[in-house]
Amino acid sequence: MLRENYATWLVGSHELSLARPRIMGILDVTPEAFPDGKGGIDTRAAAERGLEMLDEGADIIDVGAAPVAPGQEPLASNEEAERVVPVIRALVAEGAIVSVNTSHPDVAKMCVRLGASIVNDATGFTNPDMVQVAAETDCGCVVMHWEHAGLGSHTPRREVLLDDSRPTRSAAPRPMTSQHRFTLPDEAPIMRQVMGFLGDQARTLMRAGVTHDRICLDPGAGFDKFADEDVVIQRATRSMASMGYPLLAAVSRRSFVGAIAGAAQPGQMDPATYGICISSIQNGARILRVHDVAGTAQAVNAFWAVSHKDSRQGFVALGSNVGDRLANITRAVQMIDDIPLTCVVSVSHAYETEPAYGIKTPVADAVAEIRTELHPLVLMGQLLAVEDALGRERNPEEAGHGPRTIDCDLVWVEGETHAGKRLTLPHPGLGERDFVLVPMEDLMHDPVRFLRHSGVNVVDPDDRVGHVMDDLGEIVWE
Missing domain, CATH: 3.30.70.560 (7,8-Dihydro-6-hydroxymethylpterin-pyrophosphokinase HPPK)
Structure with a gap:
């Protein structure tokens, strides 16, 4: 039976108890989400939305300049900073635990100095400069699995090895394991790759001086993975939790969620996301990164109340x-x-x-x-x-x-x-x-x-x- 996780995630000046699940609200600071009527971004409206998410049940606000996705060109660091810095400054002033979603070391360093408590790096701290930022500060670190991200946003995406074939370069993902005549691919090679990467990067951070209790792992749902592979990874949540680090479930509105739930549009996937989040919690994940904070909080609070004695x-x-x-x-x-x-x-x-x-x-x-x-x-x-x-x-x-x-x-x-x-x-x-x-x-x-x-x-x-x-x-x- 999985041991209950009563760990504490140290993030900046905050000690975040993981005795119960925590919600990380996604705040994408983009012109589409927060238009100012002049083609720019209304950063005040973005900060207000972050505060609303706190009232809806978010414990952490994850601020990013644009949704991170495979095949999408990253923003330049100066443009990213212009978007996120005013919002992070406003949220920190209100006492919020803020995460900055970036793969730019200079942006991460700037935001941590402004009071951001967490650096959420989609490239899994494969950039030595990002490791240095983590080592020189007391931020919490979210290490995400994204093999194709290579050593940074500007490195050509590399394909993983398929059986004994030679590595290839392509814009499309390749399977992490050979396909068999079963509904899902074999779990072992997929999880060796995912857990091996996460463990290696966590150890890289610790060798640089980052303490174990500052590191959180994210298997990277939807990032250059087939839907079948994402399901295999979700079913192995218990194994990932056994690695001994806080585990983040970032499944909100991922394509595999729509595939298994029959939902075509991202906004239609939220009820299915609740279900997967609850499964993740049951198997040891303690941080949920979601778009719909209010709905997730209601579902998780109800689940937790009837399934766990937590007085x-x-x-x-x-x-x-x-x-x-x-x-x-x-x-x-x-x-x-x-x-x-x-x-x-x-x-x-x-x-x-x-x-x-x-x-x-x-x-x-x-x-x-x-x-x-x-x-x-x-x-x-x-x-x-x-x-x-x-x-x-x-x-x-x-x-x-x-x-x-x-x-x-x-x-x-x-x-x-x-x-x-x-x-x-x-x-x-x-x-x-x-x-x-x-x-x-x-x-x-x-x-x-x-x-x-x-x-x-x-x-x-x-x-x-x-x-x-x-x-x-x-x-x-x-």
């Missing part, structure tokens, strides 16, 4: 400054405990706290410790539903800081970091909020040490906002 600790900050404040908090706790795949473990006392962030009146605050098996974005949706059910009214002009019957802030979830307008984890204000940190002392011995160990910057008590003024007593919710 996480979390904390929800609760506040009320309208009506019977303690009753509002009590009812909110009861409703949170009723959320599917979620339970309340314990609740702090309620505390009277100073107004903060533009709020006019004192607030009653508490913190609930929970266990949940829901994806954080799904749980956030449930918490917003609790606010709505308790009559919270939102005034856009008050930027979320107006009077509220109840405020349910998901501030921390075990093993989770996320950036986005809808949810950021850990909560960006967690380390400065006295009205959260003091109630957490009721739930654990030393919340400051706990949070700092989790990477949260906790400020000194005198520098905090919303200081606690009085203990309002226990919340009796059970």
Whole structure:
């Protein structure tokens, strides 16, 4: 049985837990995708789309200047940089984990300096200059199998050996193994080639000084491979996962997906992509590179919830400054405990706290410790539903800081970091909020040490906002 993978993928300053599947959203910055009306690219619209994908469930945004495909001439490095740099800069400023999809070492180096956390190289780090970029930085590295890419984008594509024949050069792919009278070609020679290439390139990176836990492997679905070969490779996902590196499934809208699902247009292939992604996850892949983030997230979250026991600790900050404040908090706790795949473990006392962030009146605050098996974005949706059910009214002009019957802030979830307008984890204000940190002392011995160990910057008590003024007593919710 395949051992569950609880590895961490180190990418730049981020430690990405692979205890559950992660989604890499594809953001192709092209004039066709984001026209500015003048024949150029609206980079602001591209960055906004990247932020939308974060809210849809993406953990990583993979930014490329053009879709990478066999037979397609690559962009010059200066043109590629002009497209991706403004978008990457904007996404990094919002705290996103960003991957740059490039085979140009100068572009990769520039983007990593700007804060990109991952270099996704379709040529599999066969260019020594790209290996040097990886060695000189702390970026995560996606090594993709594409034998015909040779030693770089400008090298003539070479054909692999077919049995004992001599190598040939051609624009069309040749089979990786001889054809037999069976529905699929033999697995062994195909996987020797794919896994051999990936293993060799991973070792090349490690010899250059890149640590094992920064390297991710991608078998390169659709890149100079026949549909039959792609299916063979997908069926061998378990073997590739056993190599010990994080494994990326990049099957979204590949031609073999349409071939096996009967879908002619790329946009029609998304449901089939969900199915292949779930198969990949079941066999050990943990990163999914997809176009349709929202649909993939929904399919994967549902699959994961019903097939894996994955309970996480979390904390929800609760506040009320309208009506019977303690009753509002009590009812909110009861409703949170009723959320599917979620339970309340314990609740702090309620505390009277100073107004903060533009709020006019004192607030009653508490913190609930929970266990949940829901994806954080799904749980956030449930918490917003609790606010709505308790009559919270939102005034856009008050930027979320107006009077509220109840405020349910998901501030921390075990093993989770996320950036986005809808949810950021850990909560960006967690380390400065006295009205959260003091109630957490009721739930654990030393919340400051706990949070700092989790990477949260906790400020000194005198520098905090919303200081606690009085203990309002226990919340009796059970």
